[in-house]
Amino acid sequence: MSNCLKFDLNKQKEEGCRKRKETQGSTGVHRGEEAADSICVRSGLVWCAIIHPVHFKGRCSSGSEKQSFHTKMEHLSLPPLSRVAICGGTHGNEMTGVYMIREMQRQKVEKAGSVSITTVLSNPPSVDACSRYIDKDLNRCFTNDLLSAPVTDSSPYELRRAQELNAQLGPKGSAEAVDVLVDLHNTTANMGLCLIFYSLDWITLHIYKYIKSKMPSVPVRVIQLDIPLAEAYSLESVAKHGFAIEVGPQPNGVVRADIFNMVKEALDLTLEWIQKFNSGSIFEGGEVEAYSRTTNVDYPRDPTTGEITAAIHPELQDNDFKLLRPGDPIFQSFYGETLKHQGEELHPFFVNECAYYEKNIAFHLARKITLTVPSVSVKKE
Ligand SMILES: [Zn+2]
Numbered sequence: 142m143s144n145c146l147k148f149d150l151n152k153q154k155e156e157g158c159r160k161r162k163e164t165q166g167s168t169g170v171h172r173g174e175e176a177a178d179s180i181c182v183r184s185g186l187v188w189c190a191i192i193h194p195v196h197f198k199g200r201c202s203s204g205s206e207k208q209s210f211h212t213k214m215e216h217l218s219l220p221p222l223s224r225v226a227i228c229g230g231t232h233g234n235e236m237t238g239v240y241m242i243r244e245m246q247r248q249k250v251e252k253a254g255s256v257s258i259t260t261v262l263s264n265p266p267s268v269d270a271c272s273r274y275i276d277k278d279l280n281r282c283f284t285n286d287l288l289s290a291p292v293t294d295s296s297p298y299e300l301r302r303a304q305e306l307n308a309q310l311g312p313k314g315s316a317e318a319v320d321v322l323v324d325l326h327n328t329t330a331n332m333g334l335c336l337i338f339y340s341l342d343w344i345t346l347h348i349y350k351y352i353k354s355k356m357p358s359v360p361v362r363v364i365q366l367d368i369p370l371a372e373a374y375s376l377e378s379v380a381k382h383g384f385a386i387e388v389g390p391q392p393n394g395v396v397r398a399d400i401f402n403m404v405k406e407a408l409d410l411t412l413e414w415i416q417k418f419n420s421g422s423i424f425e426g427g428e429v430e431a432y433s434r435t436t437n438v439d440y441p442r443d444p445t446t447g448e449i450t451a452a453i454h455p456e457l458q459d460n461d462f463k464l465l466r467p468g469d470p471i472f473q474s475f476y477g478e479t480l481k482h483q484g485e486e487l488h489p490f491f492v493n494e495c496a497y498y499e500k501n502i503a504f505h506l507a508r509k510i511t512l513t514v515p516s517v518s519v520k521k522e
Pocket residue numbers: 231232235325326327
């Protein structure tokens with residue numbers, strides 16, 4: 142029996158554990174029984190805590206070492222982070238990343254102290270066209286299935302490009318993969334500065350803590366996508382530690398100096414943290430508040446034509462991350478009706494993101510969670 146069941150979990154959490162155990166079984170990375178026994182479990186954190194050893198073994202230690210945790214989160218010594226990739230233009234109309242990468246390449250930024258830096262314009266034809274993509278959303282092409290799919294010259298451009306990027310910066314899940322990958326995105330939603338990452342990654346969470354502490358005037362948040370690595374679909378998943386920096390609001394095809402400066406500062410702080418880490422600084426652990434994505438909400442649509450019949454309600458518009466309670470307005474139909482939120486209290490984000498109309502997403506919903514992060518320092522050889 143899974144140790145997940147030892148705890149008082151609700152059905153959803155049990156399902157999360159089951160799903161996770163299946164993943165663990167299929168990759169052979171770690172067994173759930175060890176995972177649950179060997180981690181600090183705080184009230185309400187079990188669901189997240191259980192996945193940690195899987196992630197840690199799979200992505201941080203190349204599976205060569207077992208780390209164990211007891212009743213208190215122990216200090217972690219992790220390998221140095223010597224190779225960093227910074228990517229932009231994964232979506233060709235999100236201009237902060239495009240201009241950031243071009244400027245770094247113009248300045249020939251290839252090193253920051255102990256760290257080698259690779260800058261990548263991920264999707265040049267879509268940048269030239271100032272469109273999100275040419276054939277297919279590149280940032281949905283990094284699942285294991287798509288990265289191993291046979292391709293020919295007639296395959297969608299982005300499928301071929303994803304495999305090129307995986308060869309250059311990965312391969313995903315391998316010891317050769319870059320240590321850290323930061324992919325720069327913009328959103329039309331009023332989300333401030335967000336780091337988006339998969340599962341649990343202590344390096345990303347420490348970088349988030351550092352950025353948040355150094356940029357007090359900017360709303361800085363971290364969003365967790367609870368997806369197994371094999372199914373993780375975006376570019377940053379090819380690295381050992383990867384995250385997207387998602388900043389908005391900024392319209393597609395537009396560059397704003399205030400948002401550019403925000404991203405530049407976050408990038409500089411990321412590189413500063415990595416250099417301090419490599420040179421032996423100890424980073425204290427602690428509690429981190431994160432948003433864990435639970436579900437998507439589509440626009441109301443005409444059942445015959447599929448066209449949307451309502452817009453985001455003015456009370457929800459621009460209120461990303463504000464707690465949404467049952468009965469709160471979410472849509473205003475074009476014939477004047479107000480539609481209300483039903484179900485549990487959750488936090489909306491990517492509210493009215495331009496690129497998500499075609500994906501049938503009006504906004505995402507997240508649960509606010511607290512993660513207990515261990516203190517970390519570099520492993521001395
Ligand atoms: Zn994007």
